[in-house]
Amino acid sequence: MEQVLTFDVILVALGLTLVAGLATGVGSLLAFMTKATNTRFLAGALGLSAGVMIYVSFMELIPEALDSLQAVYAEKEGMIYMLIAFFAGMALIALIDFFIPEDENPHEFHNITTVKRGKVKRTGLMLALAIGIHNFPEGMATFIAALDGMDVAVPIVVAIAIHNIPEGIAVSVPMFHATGSRRKAFKYSLLSGLAEPLGAVFGLAFLLPLWTPTFSALLLAGVAGIMVYISLDELLPGAEEYGHHHFAISGVILGMLIMAGSLLMF
Numbered sequence: 001m002e003q004v005l006t007f008d009v010i011l012v013a014l015g016l017t018l019v020a021g022l023a024t025g026v027g028s029l030l031a032f033m034t035k036a037t038n039t040r041f042l043a044g045a046l047g048l049s050a051g052v053m054i055y056v057s058f059m060e061l062i063p064e065a066l067d068s069l070q071a072v073y074a075e076k077e078g079m080i081y082m083l084i085a086f087f088a089g090m091a092l093i094a095l096i097d098f099f100i101p102e103d104e105n106p107h108e109f110h111n112i113t114t115v116k117r118g119k120v121k122r123t124g125l126m127l128a129l130a131i132g133i134h135n136f137p138e139g140m141a142t143f144i145a146a147l148d149g150m151d152v153a154v155p156i157v158v159a160i161a162i163h164n165i166p167e168g169i170a171v172s173v174p175m176f177h178a179t180g181s182r183r184k185a186f187k188y189s190l191l192s193g194l195a196e197p198l199g200a201v202f203g204l205a206f207l208l209p210l211w212t213p214t215f216s217a218l219l220l221a222g223v224a225g226i227m228v229y230i231s232l233d234e235l236l237p238g239a240e241e242y243g244h245h246h247f248a249i250s251g252v253i254l255g256m257l258i259m260a261g262s263l264l265m266f
Contacts, residue, residue, distance in 0.1 A: 027168025051255020139199025
Protein backbone atom coordinates (compact mmCIF):
# COMPACT_ATOMS: atom_id res chain seq x y z
CA MET A 1 0.00 0.00 0.00
CA GLU A 2 1.25 3.49 -0.78
CA GLN A 3 0.72 6.40 1.56
CA VAL A 4 1.29 10.14 1.31
CA LEU A 5 4.56 11.31 2.87
CA THR A 6 3.28 13.83 5.39
CA PHE A 7 5.32 15.33 8.23
CA ASP A 8 3.53 13.05 10.72
CA VAL A 9 4.38 9.93 8.69
CA ILE A 10 8.06 10.92 8.53
CA LEU A 11 8.13 11.74 12.26
CA VAL A 12 6.62 8.35 13.16
CA ALA A 13 9.13 6.58 10.90
CA LEU A 14 12.02 8.38 12.64
CA GLY A 15 10.58 7.53 16.05
CA LEU A 16 10.20 3.85 15.21
CA THR A 17 13.79 3.70 13.96
CA LEU A 18 14.96 5.29 17.22
CA VAL A 19 13.09 2.61 19.20
CA ALA A 20 14.78 -0.14 17.18
CA GLY A 21 18.21 1.39 17.77
CA LEU A 22 17.68 1.79 21.53
CA ALA A 23 17.18 -1.98 21.81
CA THR A 24 20.97 -2.38 22.03
CA GLY A 25 20.71 -0.59 25.36
CA VAL A 26 18.04 -3.08 26.42
CA GLY A 27 20.46 -5.89 25.59
CA SER A 28 23.11 -4.24 27.73
CA LEU A 29 20.74 -4.00 30.70
CA LEU A 30 19.73 -7.66 30.30
CA ALA A 31 23.40 -8.66 30.39
CA PHE A 32 23.77 -6.93 33.75
CA MET A 33 20.54 -8.27 35.26
CA THR A 34 21.08 -11.95 34.45
CA LYS A 35 23.98 -14.15 35.50
CA ALA A 36 23.56 -16.43 32.49
CA THR A 37 22.08 -15.67 29.11
CA ASN A 38 18.87 -17.54 28.32
CA THR A 39 20.07 -19.19 25.13
CA ARG A 40 16.69 -20.78 24.36
CA PHE A 41 15.07 -17.36 24.41
CA LEU A 42 17.79 -15.83 22.25
CA ALA A 43 17.61 -18.69 19.71
CA GLY A 44 13.84 -18.30 19.43
CA ALA A 45 14.01 -14.50 19.32
CA LEU A 46 16.60 -14.45 16.54
CA GLY A 47 14.56 -17.01 14.61
CA LEU A 48 11.44 -14.87 15.09
CA SER A 49 13.26 -11.82 13.73
CA ALA A 50 14.38 -13.79 10.69
CA GLY A 51 10.84 -15.07 10.09
CA VAL A 52 9.40 -11.54 10.18
CA MET A 53 12.06 -10.12 7.87
CA ILE A 54 11.94 -12.93 5.31
CA TYR A 55 8.14 -12.98 5.20
CA VAL A 56 7.72 -9.22 4.85
CA SER A 57 10.45 -9.09 2.20
CA PHE A 58 8.95 -11.72 -0.09
CA MET A 59 5.24 -11.23 0.65
CA GLU A 60 5.00 -7.45 0.97
CA LEU A 61 8.02 -5.37 -0.06
CA ILE A 62 9.03 -7.21 -3.25
CA PRO A 63 5.46 -7.58 -4.65
CA GLU A 64 4.73 -3.90 -3.93
CA ALA A 65 8.02 -2.78 -5.51
CA LEU A 66 7.33 -4.97 -8.55
CA ASP A 67 3.79 -3.64 -9.00
CA SER A 68 5.00 -0.04 -8.82
CA LEU A 69 7.83 -0.60 -11.30
CA GLN A 70 5.66 -2.55 -13.75
CA ALA A 71 3.15 0.33 -13.69
CA VAL A 72 5.89 2.55 -15.14
CA TYR A 73 7.93 0.11 -17.22
CA ALA A 74 7.18 -2.98 -19.28
CA GLU A 75 6.55 -6.16 -17.26
CA LYS A 76 9.96 -7.74 -17.89
CA GLU A 77 11.81 -4.42 -17.55
CA GLY A 78 10.13 -3.73 -14.22
CA MET A 79 11.12 -7.20 -13.02
CA ILE A 80 14.75 -6.57 -14.02
CA TYR A 81 14.89 -3.24 -12.15
CA MET A 82 13.35 -4.84 -9.07
CA LEU A 83 15.90 -7.67 -9.11
CA ILE A 84 18.81 -5.25 -9.55
CA ALA A 85 17.64 -3.23 -6.54
CA PHE A 86 17.05 -6.40 -4.48
CA PHE A 87 20.54 -7.77 -5.07
CA ALA A 88 22.06 -4.29 -4.68
CA GLY A 89 20.67 -4.24 -1.14
CA MET A 90 22.33 -7.59 -0.48
CA ALA A 91 25.58 -6.36 -2.03
CA LEU A 92 25.62 -3.30 0.25
CA ILE A 93 25.60 -5.39 3.44
CA ALA A 94 27.99 -7.96 1.94
CA LEU A 95 30.42 -5.17 1.09
CA ILE A 96 30.30 -3.87 4.65
CA ASP A 97 30.98 -7.41 5.92
CA PHE A 98 33.95 -7.71 3.56
CA PHE A 99 35.69 -4.64 4.99
CA ILE A 100 35.16 -5.51 8.67
CA PRO A 101 37.60 -8.05 10.19
CA GLU A 102 35.93 -11.38 10.90
CA ASP A 103 36.77 -11.32 14.62
CA GLU A 104 34.92 -8.03 15.11
CA ASN A 105 32.13 -8.63 12.60
CA PRO A 106 28.73 -9.10 14.29
CA HIS A 107 27.55 -11.02 11.21
CA GLU A 108 30.32 -13.57 11.84
CA PHE A 109 28.45 -14.71 14.91
CA HIS A 110 30.41 -15.32 18.10
CA ASN A 111 28.96 -16.88 21.22
CA ILE A 112 28.38 -13.97 23.59
CA THR A 113 28.53 -16.21 26.66
CA THR A 114 32.29 -16.74 26.20
CA VAL A 115 34.45 -13.67 26.73
CA LYS A 116 38.20 -13.66 26.09
CA ARG A 117 40.37 -11.96 28.69
CA GLY A 118 43.29 -9.69 27.81
CA LYS A 119 42.01 -7.84 24.75
CA VAL A 120 38.42 -7.65 25.89
CA LYS A 121 38.29 -3.85 25.85
CA ARG A 122 39.50 -3.71 22.26
CA THR A 123 37.01 -6.46 21.41
CA GLY A 124 34.18 -4.43 22.94
CA LEU A 125 35.22 -1.24 21.16
CA MET A 126 35.60 -2.98 17.81
CA LEU A 127 32.25 -4.74 18.24
CA ALA A 128 30.60 -1.40 19.06
CA LEU A 129 32.13 0.15 15.92
CA ALA A 130 31.27 -2.82 13.70
CA ILE A 131 27.69 -3.02 14.97
CA GLY A 132 27.34 0.73 14.53
CA ILE A 133 28.49 0.43 10.90
CA HIS A 134 25.97 -2.35 10.28
CA ASN A 135 23.17 -0.49 12.04
CA PHE A 136 23.55 2.57 9.80
CA PRO A 137 22.13 0.94 6.62
CA GLU A 138 19.68 -1.01 8.79
CA GLY A 139 18.43 2.36 10.08
CA MET A 140 17.91 3.59 6.52
CA ALA A 141 16.11 0.35 5.67
CA THR A 142 13.87 0.57 8.74
CA PHE A 143 13.05 4.22 8.04
CA ILE A 144 12.19 3.57 4.39
CA ALA A 145 10.05 0.54 5.27
CA ALA A 146 8.27 2.56 7.98
CA LEU A 147 7.27 5.15 5.38
CA ASP A 148 5.30 2.43 3.59
CA GLY A 149 2.70 2.13 6.35
CA MET A 150 2.26 0.96 9.94
CA ASP A 151 1.23 -2.57 8.89
CA VAL A 152 4.75 -3.11 7.52
CA ALA A 153 6.62 -0.77 9.87
CA VAL A 154 5.69 -2.14 13.29
CA PRO A 155 6.62 -5.82 12.71
CA ILE A 156 9.89 -4.80 11.04
CA VAL A 157 10.80 -2.46 13.89
CA VAL A 158 10.01 -5.19 16.43
CA ALA A 159 12.12 -7.68 14.48
CA ILE A 160 15.10 -5.33 14.21
CA ALA A 161 14.78 -4.37 17.88
CA ILE A 162 14.83 -8.05 18.90
CA HIS A 163 17.93 -8.75 16.85
CA ASN A 164 19.62 -5.63 18.28
CA ILE A 165 19.26 -7.00 21.83
CA PRO A 166 21.97 -9.70 21.54
CA GLU A 167 24.16 -7.16 19.71
CA GLY A 168 23.87 -4.92 22.76
CA ILE A 169 24.86 -7.85 24.98
CA ALA A 170 27.81 -8.61 22.69
CA VAL A 171 29.17 -5.07 23.18
CA SER A 172 28.44 -4.64 26.89
CA VAL A 173 29.82 -7.95 28.18
CA PRO A 174 33.46 -7.47 27.06
CA MET A 175 33.38 -3.76 27.95
CA PHE A 176 32.11 -4.54 31.46
CA HIS A 177 34.72 -7.27 31.97
CA ALA A 178 37.48 -4.93 30.76
CA THR A 179 36.51 -1.78 32.69
CA GLY A 180 34.35 -3.03 35.57
CA SER A 181 32.01 -0.14 34.78
CA ARG A 182 28.39 -0.85 33.93
CA ARG A 183 27.99 2.78 32.88
CA LYS A 184 30.75 2.58 30.25
CA ALA A 185 29.51 -0.77 28.98
CA PHE A 186 25.98 0.59 28.66
CA LYS A 187 27.23 3.78 26.95
CA TYR A 188 29.16 1.98 24.22
CA SER A 189 26.32 -0.48 23.70
CA LEU A 190 23.81 2.35 23.35
CA LEU A 191 26.05 4.36 21.01
CA SER A 192 26.35 1.41 18.64
CA GLY A 193 22.55 1.28 18.46
CA LEU A 194 22.16 5.01 17.87
CA ALA A 195 23.76 4.51 14.46
CA GLU A 196 20.33 3.21 13.48
CA PRO A 197 18.40 6.49 13.89
CA LEU A 198 21.45 8.25 12.41
CA GLY A 199 20.93 6.13 9.28
CA ALA A 200 17.28 7.19 9.30
CA VAL A 201 18.26 10.87 9.47
CA PHE A 202 20.64 10.28 6.54
CA GLY A 203 17.76 8.72 4.60
CA LEU A 204 15.56 11.69 5.45
CA ALA A 205 18.17 14.24 4.38
CA PHE A 206 19.49 12.61 1.21
CA LEU A 207 16.88 10.15 -0.05
CA LEU A 208 13.55 11.92 0.49
CA PRO A 209 14.48 14.84 -1.82
CA LEU A 210 14.78 12.25 -4.60
CA TRP A 211 11.47 10.60 -3.69
CA THR A 212 9.32 9.44 -6.61
CA PRO A 213 7.10 6.34 -6.93
CA THR A 214 9.84 4.64 -8.97
CA PHE A 215 12.58 5.58 -6.52
CA SER A 216 10.38 4.40 -3.63
CA ALA A 217 9.86 1.04 -5.35
CA LEU A 218 13.60 0.58 -5.92
CA LEU A 219 14.31 1.41 -2.28
CA LEU A 220 11.70 -1.09 -1.08
CA ALA A 221 13.31 -3.82 -3.19
CA GLY A 222 16.73 -2.81 -1.82
CA VAL A 223 15.38 -2.95 1.75
CA ALA A 224 14.07 -6.46 1.04
CA GLY A 225 17.56 -7.48 -0.10
CA ILE A 226 19.12 -6.04 3.06
CA MET A 227 16.65 -7.87 5.30
CA VAL A 228 16.97 -11.21 3.54
CA TYR A 229 20.77 -11.00 3.74
CA ILE A 230 20.69 -10.12 7.45
CA SER A 231 18.33 -13.05 8.07
CA LEU A 232 20.43 -15.59 6.19
CA ASP A 233 23.87 -14.31 7.17
CA GLU A 234 23.33 -13.25 10.79
CA LEU A 235 20.02 -14.18 12.38
CA LEU A 236 19.57 -17.83 11.35
CA PRO A 237 23.23 -18.84 11.87
CA GLY A 238 23.16 -16.94 15.18
CA ALA A 239 20.02 -18.76 16.32
CA GLU A 240 21.55 -22.14 15.41
CA GLU A 241 24.79 -21.22 17.23
CA TYR A 242 22.99 -21.49 20.55
CA GLY A 243 22.26 -25.17 19.89
CA HIS A 244 18.47 -25.04 20.18
CA HIS A 245 17.42 -25.90 16.63
CA HIS A 246 13.71 -26.38 17.32
CA PHE A 247 13.45 -23.14 19.27
CA ALA A 248 15.06 -21.33 16.35
CA ILE A 249 12.75 -22.92 13.74
CA SER A 250 9.70 -22.34 15.92
CA GLY A 251 10.72 -18.70 16.17
CA VAL A 252 10.96 -18.45 12.36
CA ILE A 253 7.49 -19.91 11.91
CA LEU A 254 6.03 -17.75 14.68
CA GLY A 255 7.59 -14.65 13.13
CA MET A 256 6.00 -15.47 9.76
CA LEU A 257 2.62 -16.08 11.42
CA ILE A 258 2.81 -12.77 13.29
CA MET A 259 3.70 -10.93 10.09
CA ALA A 260 0.92 -12.66 8.13
CA GLY A 261 -1.60 -11.80 10.84
CA SER A 262 -0.52 -8.18 11.04
CA LEU A 263 -0.86 -7.76 7.25
CA LEU A 264 -4.36 -9.25 7.36
CA MET A 265 -5.46 -6.90 10.15
CA PHE A 266 -4.51 -3.66 8.34
